[in-house]
Amino acid sequence: MNKYYLGIDIGSLTTKVVLVDDTGAVAARAADRSGYSGRRVAERLVEEILKEKGLDKKDISATVATGYGRVTFPADREISEITCQARGIAHLFPAARTVIDIGGQDSKVIKLLPGGKVADFAMNDKCAAGTGRFLEVMAGALEVRVEDLDDLAAQSGESCPISSICTVFAESEVISHIAAGRQKADIVAGVCASVAARVASLASRTGLEPEVVFTGGVARNKGVVNALAEHLRCRLLVPEEPEVTAALGAALLAGNIKV
Amino acid sequence: MAENRKYLPLASTRRLEKLMTRYYFLTRYHRFWGKPLRRPLAWVTSGAPVELLRAFRIHPVYPENYGAICGTRRVSAQLCQVAEAAGYSQDLCSYARSHIGSILRPELAPMGGLPKPDLLVACNNICGTVLKWYEALARIFRVPLLVLDTPFLPGELTESAKSYVLEQLKHMADFLAHFTGRRLDRRELERHMALSKETVNLWKEIRGFCRAKPSPLNAPDLFIHMAPIVVLRGTPQAVHYYRLLRNEVNSRVQQGQGAVPGEKIRLVWDNIAIWYRIFGFFQMFSERGACFVTDTYSGGWVMELTEGDPLESLAATYTEIFLNRSPEFRARQMIELIKDYNADGFVMHSNRSCKPYSLVQEVIRRRVMQETGVPGLVVEADMADQRVFAEEPVRNRVQAFLETLSDI
Numbered sequence: 001m002n003k004y005y006l007g008i009d010i011g012s013l014t015t016k017v018v019l020v021d022d023t024g025a026v027a028a029r030a031a032d033r034s035g036y037s038g039r040r041v042a043e044r045l046v047e048e049i050l051k052e053k054g055l056d057k058k059d060i061s062a063t064v065a066t067g068y069g070r071v072t073f074p075a076d077r078e079i080s081e082i083t084c085q086a087r088g089i090a091h092l093f094p095a096a097r098t099v100i101d102i103g104g105q106d107s108k109v110i111k112l113l114p115g116g117k118v119a120d121f122a123m124n125d126k127c128a129a130g131t132g133r134f135l136e137v138m139a140g141a142l143e144v145r146v147e148d149l150d151d152l153a154a155q156s157g158e159s160c161p162i163s164s165i166c167t168v169f170a171e172s173e174v175i176s177h178i179a180a181g182r183q184k185a186d187i188v189a190g191v192c193a194s195v196a197a198r199v200a201s202l203a204s205r206t207g208l209e210p211e212v213v214f215t216g217g218v219a220r221n222k223g224v225v226n227a228l229a230e231h232l233r234c235r236l237l238v239p240e241e242p243e244v245t246a247a248l249g250a251a252l253l254a255g256n257i258k259v
Numbered sequence: 260m261a262e263n264r265k266y267l268p269l270a271s272t273r274r275l276e277k278l279m280t281r282y283y284f285l286t287r288y289h290r291f292w293g294k295p296l297r298r299p300l301a302w303v304t305s306g307a308p309v310e311l312l313r314a315f316r317i318h319p320v321y322p323e324n325y326g327a328i329c330g331t332r333r334v335s336a337q338l339c340q341v342a343e344a345a346g347y348s349q350d351l352c353s354y355a356r357s358h359i360g361s362i363l364r365p366e367l368a369p370m371g372g373l374p375k376p377d378l379l380v381a382c383n384n385i386c387g388t389v390l391k392w393y394e395a396l397a398r399i400f401r402v403p404l405l406v407l408d409t410p411f412l413p414g415e416l417t418e419s420a421k422s423y424v425l426e427q428l429k430h431m432a433d434f435l436a437h438f439t440g441r442r443l444d445r446r447e448l449e450r451h452m453a454l455s456k457e458t459v460n461l462w463k464e465i466r467g468f469c470r471a472k473p474s475p476l477n478a479p480d481l482f483i484h485m486a487p488i489v490v491l492r493g494t495p496q497a498v499h500y501y502r503l504l505r506n507e508v509n510s511r512v513q514q515g516q517g518a519v520p521g522e523k524i525r526l527v528w529d530n531i532a533i534w535y536r537i538f539g540f541f542q543m544f545s546e547r548g549a550c551f552v553t554d555t556y557s558g559g560w561v562m563e564l565t566e567g568d569p570l571e572s573l574a575a576t577y578t579e580i581f582l583n584r585s586p587e588f589r590a591r592q593m594i595e596l597i598k599d600y601n602a603d604g605f606v607m608h609s610n611r612s613c614k615p616y617s618l619v620q621e622v623i624r625r626r627v628m629q630e631t632g633v634p635g636l637v638v639e640a641d642m643a644d645q646r647v648f649a650e651e652p653v654r655n656r657v658q659a660f661l662e663t664l665s666d667i
Contacts, residue, residue, distance in 0.1 A: 068655070120628065122637075205621060
């Protein structure tokens with residue numbers, strides 16, 4: 001009988017669950033908003049996954065929890081998302097040496113050693129500028145959906161500069177651009193460029209060594225991907241499902257499955 | 260369970276408490292004995308040449324140490340808010356804000372605030388903030404302010420820098436003679452300098468014991484037990500205390516006792532302590548078997564006084580303080596500590612309050628990592644203002660850092 005391992009990533013905005021078998025292949029995954037109780041969302045997602053695969057709780061050999069809610073979930077171990085993210089990315093991209101991860105409230109750059117061990121990392125300070133939450137606030141001010149931001153950015157002729165690094169001040173900057181009659185697409189392009197600039201300065205602390213992988217929920221946004229690639233002047237690899245890579249790493253660590 | 264790991268308390272701590280209580284008790288009631296004994300009270304910065312002041316029988320009081328007390332008692336945020344309401348910027352040092360807050364609202368402050376000074380002495384070897392802070396104090400209390408200007412040292416101490424500081428010390432001595440009505444007694448100055456030297460040597464010896472594996476002390480021990488070298492440097496009480504501490508730490512080493520039971524990871528600390536979380540913060544490390552075996556902060560008081568003319572010696576010592584030196588010097592210092600103490604990594608507290616200490620840390624971090632190959636973590640916080648401390652992001656970084664040092 002196959003052994004299964006669970007990785008649970010309870011993030012500030014979304015909760016992700018990944019199930020792998022003992023070869024490290026993904027058997028199932030699920031994600032939803034963390035809401036008020038990330039732990040309850042995680043428990044529900046686990047139930048759904050087990051039902052879908054016709055498995056029982058007993059079939060799970062080990063569970064690792066990560067993300068901000070990691071201590072709330074009754075897992076076998078809790079491991080920081082930096083270690084988990086590194087392991088997940090090394091599994092998907094063995095040649096990766098730098099990981100850029102932009103999540104809900106954190107942006108981080110991780111330098112990897114071969115095999116997925118962390119050599120160094122840098123994270124944003126307490127400020128949420130340059131994170132998923134920042135994009136949500138800006139989308140709110142522009143009255144567009146976050147998922148529509150990349151299409152809009154692609155239509156931009158000339159992006160509006162957003163100079164403030166503070167989310168609150170940047171929002172009022174966006175509002176004054178709207179009041180000045182600037183195109184939505186140009187403002188969105190400016191927002192994406194500001195996220196890219198913020199993360200690029202973080203990357204300069206650890207240094208950028210190829211291959212560079214861009215992951216985390218924000219990596220779904222092509223506007224940010226393009227702005228970041230342009231800013232860093234390097235090729236960015238993006239996983240197919242960037243929001244679940246830390247959960248994948250957690251599952252691999254649960255099974256002690258090496259790259 | 261690893262989570263229950265606590266570190267070993269020192270028996271000397273009770274003596275330390277007695278010593279510090281006595282010092283603050285005398286300070287608080289200075290008004291009863293200062294005048295009759297003709298011993299004025301001076302507020303001084305931590306890097307002031309206190310031996311000279313002691314030679315004139317001046318009683319020194321340290322607002323920075325008081326700021327640390329406000330931090331430890333978790334009243335800094337409230338006192339800072341008082342200072343901010345009076346117009347002092349939130350970006351100003353939290354020791355300065357706590358202290359100014361304690362003057363404006365003594366009823367909120369530990370010990371009802373510090374007793375009023377007769378004199379202010381500021382030396383800018385530790386930062387530039389002290390100048391403006393002490394100017395504000397001089398305006399509030401209308402008392403003389405003495406400033407010792409120590410030029411920043413991009414390289415080694417030059418003859419011109421030394422003679423510039425020496426000139427000022429001579430002027431300071433003249434002023435103090437006039438101010439106290441006493442003459443500068445060279446023998447008295449030399450006596451205090453000898454006591455300082457002995458204190459510094461004992462502190463150096465105690466710190467050196469931490470090269471042992473396991474280390475007999477962890478960073479919070481160093482931070483707590485450095486108080487006498489700051490406020491009582493140049494007195495027999497400090498020498499007595501550090502002899503006692505030396506014996507206790509030495510016996511720990513003899514018995515192979517570690518501050519953190521089951522020490523697995525050895526770290527070096529950079530920057531001022533996070534006073535309001537002095538135990539909680541380091542517990543995040545000790546519960547995973549990580550011990551801070553040495554640091555740059557409490558090590559700053561290992562400032563050796565050279566032989567020769569006492570004033571010249573003071574000029575050199577107080578100008579060569581590490582915060583008054585280049586990033587290259589500080590990187591070198593960190594590299595040597597890592598090698599000397601066999602450390603596996605280092606943690607830098609990016610202290611919002613202390614700009615000269617914190618601004619160059621990223622440059623130093625990269626250089627040290629490159630040269631030693633051990634990882635370094637930067638944690639953002641503040642020494643006294645607990646509003647700056649964000650628990651979850653800090654815990655997250657610390658955990659990730661310790662994971663890189665262990666086999667996951």
